Amino acid sequence: MSQRRPSRTTGAVTPTAPNPAAAVTTTKGATTSARAAGRAARAGEVTQLTKQAAQRTAEPAVAAVLAPETLARTLRAVADELERDPDLARRVAAAIRDALTQGEAPLRAVVDEVAAPSEAADAETGVGKTSTARKARTFKPTLVTGTDPTLGTGVLDPFALRERLGADGLRQALRELRLGSLRAIIREHRLDPGGKLAGVNDAERLRGVILDATAR
């Protein structure tokens, strides 16, 4: 089993497993043995260390600083300890739950990052080569309602819309538009004479250009 396989379970313990490891390794270094990691966990340090890990937001993901086999060994050792000691598992789970529910974003970021394998790492390990389903998703399907028909037909005129709806109304209208419609507005109203936005696929940036142009 790869150490980078994202957990799809909803239990409290499973998703926390990587984090004690993160705490241990960042304290004792990448060479910490699996046995030592287990002892540290048994000693009750895990709870405290997990919270410390949550504060280390500037550090790269755990997976990026450990050799894959070291990380795997460490995680297995910690998982063994958690299975052997229900009390320890409960305390670790409680600490993680508290951190998440209290809005400790850094810890959530660590959990998410460990749970979602990077494409680079996948390429390196061969994991995910046959499926794109496990890649980080940037698109979430929503009900498609299309552009508000009251805004007009064809390519929209942002200047007229600003006049009619005000700046906030225009901003709201632009929020509903996808890349193609935004690009068309910029093209038709010559808002990018230098052609700098030709290959830009960042909708938010295009919205900003339109809003700036209509504010002048």
Next chain:
Amino acid sequence: MAAICIANNKGGVGKTTTAVNLAAGLARLNQRVLVVDVDGQANATYALTGRVHPVPSLYDVLVGDRKLETVIWQTNEENVWIVPGDGRLQNADVELAARPGREWRLAKALHGLEYDYIILDTPPSLGVLTQNALAAAHKVLVPISLTEFSLIGIDKLEQTIEELRDQLDLMDLDIAGVVATFYENNTAANETWGILEKKYEGRLLETRIPKNLDLEKAHRENESILSFAPGSSGGQAYAQLAKEVKRRVPAKTQPYDRRRHAYSA
């Protein structure tokens, strides 16, 4: 002017994707292109404008008496316009069934328009709407997906074209090309390609449209693949297809005029 009907009675073969991206490809070859969304699902309309089932639409032209010129919209693609479709077109087959000259209503409505190309996107059926599109077209382009079921039922379209040709006196209506879509370089796809090559000798286009996720993403972003990801495999293929189609079906200089003598039918 040349009117090309994108048709295949099978669904999910890439008709709308081909209509939208071929239009954009031709526009990039300095051609003025009008897309007519004859499909009640109106996916081409959404892909090119971001609008979902707009009203008025082609329905008001075919079933009502609205002038087609009043429902031509500029799209998100430069040099591409559209006559949008909407959900009401799904009932149009029934509503037009008893009308005299029902197959000619679209050709009549398009009369006199001045574009280099008209691309007609059709529903996956051979009903009155598709017959209107075929009657309005000079040539037919058939997308065929190189997948398991692609070879089942493709004869039906040819049969319909032949029947229409006889029935409506459309002597030049013909399949200008068959374009392979959803191409993947594997044994099954290549064997299917080989079968099509024999069946459509000389009419199977050289360009193969690959299976490419960017094509779907481009629809989602309401633009063609040539705007969204021109360097993708799908983008390069559609750019190539546009050149091939332009070569095979050159646009004539006169305005749209399709079988004027038949309008009184």
